[in-house]
Amino acid sequence: MPVKNPSLKSAASSTVEDYLERILELINSKGYARVVDIASALKISQASVTNMIQRLDTEGLLNYEKYRGLVLTTAGEKLARSIAHRHQLLTDFLKLFGIDDDVIYHDVEGMEHHISPPTLRAIEALTAQLRRRPALLAKLKLAGT
Amino acid sequence: MPVKNPSLKSAASSTVEDYLERILELINSKGYARVVDIASALKISQASVTNMIQRLDTEGLLNYEKYRGLVLTTAGEKLARSIAHRHQLLTDFLKLFGIDDDVIYHDVEGMEHHISPPTLRAIEALTAQLRRRPALLAKLKLAGT
DNA sequence: TAAATAAGTTAGTTTTAACTAACTTTTGCA
DNA sequence: TGCAAAAGTTAGTTAAAACTAACTTATTTA
Ligand SMILES: [Mn+2]
Ligand SMILES: [Mn+2]
Ligand SMILES: [Mn+2]
Ligand SMILES: [Mn+2]
Numbered sequence: 001m002p003v004k005n006p007s008l009k010s011a012a013s014s015t016v017e018d019y020l021e022r023i024l025e026l027i028n029s030k031g032y033a034r035v036v037d038i039a040s041a042l043k044i045s046q047a048s049v050t051n052m053i054q055r056l057d058t059e060g061l062l063n064y065e066k067y068r069g070l071v072l073t074t075a076g077e078k079l080a081r082s083i084a085h086r087h088q089l090l091t092d093f094l095k096l097f098g099i100d101d102d103v104i105y106h107d108v109e110g111m112e113h114h115i116s117p118p119t120l121r122a123i124e125a126l127t128a129q130l131r132r133r134p135a136l137l138a139k140l141k142l143a144g145t
Numbered sequence: 146m147p148v149k150n151p152s153l154k155s156a157a158s159s160t161v162e163d164y165l166e167r168i169l170e171l172i173n174s175k176g177y178a179r180v181v182d183i184a185s186a187l188k189i190s191q192a193s194v195t196n197m198i199q200r201l202d203t204e205g206l207l208n209y210e211k212y213r214g215l216v217l218t219t220a221g222e223k224l225a226r227s228i229a230h231r232h233q234l235l236t237d238f239l240k241l242f243g244i245d246d247d248v249i250y251h252d253v254e255g256m257e258h259h260i261s262p263p264t265l266r267a268i269e270a271l272t273a274q275l276r277r278r279p280a281l282l283a284k285l286k287l288a289g290t
Numbered sequence: 291t292a293a294a295t296a297a298g299t300t301a302g303t304t305t306t307a308a309c310t311a312a313c314t315t316t317t318g319c320a
Numbered sequence: 321t322g323c324a325a326a327a328g329t330t331a332g333t334t335a336a337a338a339c340t341a342a343c344t345t346a347t348t349t350a
Binding site for chain 4: 179180181191192194195196199211212
């Protein structure tokens with residue numbers, strides 16, 4: 001079921017979003033993103049990664065030099081950052097409830113691609129409010145046992 | 146990106162979940178689910194629906210008699226109900242924030258397939274608590290302008 | 291610095307879930 | 321009752337995104 005995702009300006013597919021997210025993460029943590037590391041982070045083959053990188057280059061989200069390496073373009077970095085930010089907000093929200101980190105990661109990794117800006121803003125504001133209400137959160141955690 | 150969804154006993158794909166959800170909805174509203182109505186609800190071709198119905202029959206989620214009609218099996222109905230319930234809980238949650246109905250529907254339709262039971266329980270409990278705190282909700286709605 | 295290993299690429303294949311076109315069955319109505 | 325329209329089915333095609341196998345380029349190390 002190809003559900004269109006209008007949540008970000010340049011409507012990228014879930015797949016593209018996950019690649020960009022991983023690439024930015026690798027650049028932030030080690031300074032560069034190699035094919036082999038992207039592949040291992042996404043648990044897919046290097047061949048698939050090469051293929052996608054070439055596509056992202058074509059789409060202007062990164063510049064790629066064969067066999068050498070890649071850098072995100074301004075557009076690519078901006079998009080990657082918004083994807084990472086959305087992931088973080090959703091994670092922060094779910095962390096309020098004492099859900100297992102693995103479960104949170106799994107759920108966020110799937111749902112993030114389907115959250116529109118209005119919904120994300122609501123969740124962000126809600127998270128901020130809930131953080132100021134430990135009593136309410138305590139009640140919720142009890143309910144979850 | 147084939148993200149496995151362990152959120153329901155018999156791990157059905159997002160696609161299967163959407164079909165079952167539509168089928169149950171049609172049965173609830175008009176008493177039966179025809180190929181042509183499932184197709185129009187999901188905005189896909191009748192041929193695709195026929196194909197999926199045959200698959201769901203094979204998988205034991207419904208009984209299908211060619212050219213005649215279908216009924217959900219006990220397993221199929223149980224699964225469909227849990228899918229519908231999850232959809233409802235997520236909708237109830239997002240309705241708290243004054244998000245447009247269209248946006249809510251779109252987001253829920255996508256994210257529902259990636260919400261694990263613990264996350265769903267947390268959201269359910271949170272919704273119940275927030276309903277008792279109109280002041281907090283009012284504050285959130287202001288933030289969203 | 292040459293051989294071995296690691297990394298990256300290409301070509302072709304697979305899977306899933308759509309699609310269209312042509313056909314069959316059922317239903318509704320003159 | 322029979323025929324046209326609606327509904328449903330089949331067969332073959334397409335597209336996205338994965339895969340494997342074989343190949344090329346780069347890096348490491350003896
Ligand atoms: Mn993510
Ligand atoms: Mn993701
Ligand atoms: Mn739904
Ligand atoms: Mn859905």
